[in-house]
Every structure is written in C-alpha cells, then in structure tokens.
Amino acid sequence: MTVKKKLGIIGGMGSRAGACFLQKIIDYSPATSDQEFLEIIYHNNAAIPDRTRAIVYNEPSPIDAILRSVDLFNRNGIEVITLGCITSYYYYRQITEHTSAYVINPLHLIFESIKEDYAGALRIGILATTGTINSGLFHQELGSNGLDIITLSHHDQENLFMRSVYMKNGFKSAHISQEARDLMKRSIDKLSEQQVDLIIGGCTEVSVAISPDVVDFPYIDTLDLLAKRTVDYCYNLEKINYLKEWIRK
Template sequence: MKQFFTVLGGMGTLATESYCRLLDERTPTHRDQDYLDYMVLNHATVPDRTEWILDHSKPDYNPLLIEDIQQITPLQPEFFVLICNTAHYAFNRLQAATSIPILNMLQETVNEIKNIAPNAKRVGVLATRGTIASGLYDSYIQNAGYEEVKPTPEILDATEDLIYHDIKEAGHSDGKKFHELVRTMIEDQKCDVVILGCTELSYANEMNPETEFPVADSQSVIVDRSLERALAIRNQNNNN
C-alpha cells in the first residue's frame, strides 16, 4: 500500500473508532475506491497517560508509542495521526523518533478556534487531569492570543467521571453530563468557546452533539485536517 497514513490509536478504543467513523463519513465517496487508504494501530494496552504525567513512577507510555512509530516508519506512511490529547505531552519526543510528520492535534484545535468563534477571547479547556495539570494546552492558547480558562476542581472531577467511569469503564456516554459540563464552562466560567481536549469528550460529542454552545472538538478538527492532507496527497499523485 502506498500513499497511506497511520492512525496511532487505542487511547481509548472507543475514541479511535469514533475518529475512523467520522473520517469515513466525511470522505467524499461514490465507490469503494474513493475512501482513504490508512492503517489503524489500536494499541489499547498503552499505559494510562494521565497516571504517568501525574506520577513518573507509574509506567511510561512513551517508549511504547516510540516503538510503534519506529516499527511503522519503514512502511513510509505519508503522516501519523495521534488520537489522544494527553499523549501529546511528549510530542517533540515522539516526533524525534521519525522523519515522518505527526499531526499536532493541540495546535490544529487552537488554530480552528478563529473559525468556530471569531471573536473569542476566553477559551475554556475540558480535559483529563493530566492534560490540565501539565498545562498541555497553555502555550498553544497563549501564543494564539487567547485567555485560557481551566476547569474548577469540581468541573474537573465531573469531567473525569464522564471520561473514565462512563466512557472508558462502562462504554457509554451520558449526554446530560456532557452538555452540563459545556454549559458550566460557558455560562458560569464565562468562556467564549470550550476546547474538548480529550478524545473521549469528542466521542461524547459525537454521540450527543453540542448544538447550543461553541466547542472546539479536538478529534473532529484532526479528522478534518487528516482528510484535507490525505486528499491533497491523493490529488497531487493523480496529477503527476
């Protein structure tokens, strides 16, 4: 297979399935051959990213992702997509393991805010404790000229309950919980837009779409960037 890309997934699996589903739904098709060529590596046994970020005595997930990247690189994918916000904690370390570009979900998500909420000033972030505690989105948001609003301890607890208990453990999304989290960030914390900074939250948004308040859905954004890049590569090759 040539002119394909690789999805680094399994963190978690439902979120990876959501990425693939959205990608296929958004691909313009009239026949089987119109779909994109891509490889999905669903590495579900990668250790929890948040646990390691908060406590480096826990198993480090990075060596496994680096091994995955180095195993796939000789196959020469056009690019990698990393389907986990928190795993971007050591993004530069992962990118250093290959000459093939890895799309940066965090950068692309912040870039998209200008299209979602052109007049936004205060940008809220809903994410795992690891993402929030490490300030993973901080520099991206600040460099784009926005004021970052992090969740209160109560909002963070409720967010992790949805991510870990409902989605990762029970395998379902509670739409009421999800919409209340977004509403609280917009109305109570006075955010202009809310970043869904965890792919489980993106899964929740797919299952029960947020239609009342503006959200920057990290997974939805990276689906669009993946699609644009893959179609551009295909068109370039077809024209050569």
C-alpha cells in the same frame, strides 16, 4: 484524484475514541468508491499506559508503547501519523524524532480554527483530562496568542469530568452508563457558566460524548477538527496549505 498519502492512526487511548476518529476520517473523505479511500493502518494499541497518570502521578510513561506503533508505521511506509488521544501529544517531540512521517498535531490547528471561525473569542474554556490541563498543552498554544484559558475548578474537574471518563461504565468503557453521560453534561454546563466565549472539547472522550452538530454554543471538537484536517492533508487539498508552516517547526 491526486495521489493520496498513507495514514497511520494510533488508537487504543481509549479504544472507543480511536474508533470514533477512524469513522470520522471515513466520513470526511471525498471518496466515491473503495479505491478512493485512504490507505490506513489503524493500530488499536490498548497496551499504552494511561497518559494522565504518567503526567500527573509519575506512573509509567506511555512513550515506549506509542513508539511501538510508530515503528509499525515506519516499517510500512506510512507518511502521515495521528493519535487518537489529545493528552498523548504531550510526547509530540519524542514521536516526531522517531519517524520521518508527518505527525499532525491538533494543538497546532486550534488557534487557526479560532481565528477563522470564532474571531473575537477571548475566554476559551477547555474540557480536557487533568493530564492535558496540567501539562499546559492548550495554555502554551493559546495563551501565547493572547487568549485566556478557562478550566473547571479542581473539584468539578475530578468529580464531574474525570469521573465521567474513568468511572466504571464511563467513557473509556465498552458500555457507557447514563450516569457517565450526565456527569459529562454537568461538566460542560459548569464550564459554560464561567462566561466563556468558546468551549474546546480537548479530550477524545468528549468527542464520544458530544456530536459537534448538536451543540448550541460556540464549540470546537478537537478530534473532529483533527479528522477534517487529516483528510485534507492526506488528499492534498488546497485549504490545508497553512499546515506547511507547522511542518517546518
């Protein structure tokens, strides 16, 4: 097997989502023995301030705490970094300026996935935190390529999706209630009712709630896509060659 790259994962945003991502990395790895798995430093950095509250309400920025993880990786020769929170990629430039490791950005992967697997999809529904939506991360990446970005109404965004994530026993909790699961499903139903061609699960908590293999409509799980492409890149597999274009950006 070819020489593998050392991977650093910043988790804790939330902890369950980060663990979900780590499990996906293991599941998608082409390893047949202990020694063939990737060398990974997983930092469950639960001290990182909330990204949505920083972006929407100007509360404390998470960047210093994120860079604490990056410093840990820099000291240990990590070559590739990923983050277990889509909203945190709002700080992508600041992160890349702080390390020589390659930081894989899932926003850079989404358009390629749409072109390859969902050609003709124009109305793209985004299920993500208010921080991600307000920051325009998906709007910038996909809107600039001629796609229409569809989101939930303000009422449904806050009272269905965000509530399912942040409520007591929501998807950021250690124990997830049936009420939270029902609210998440209703938010997906509401988005699909807007005649979208494709839904993107643009929040890592969506990945906790929904398994891509049980969705019966066109759907991209951003965390799942990031895990697959991270494995490809760390194992130096041919199909990830197009990422070299993003490295130069």
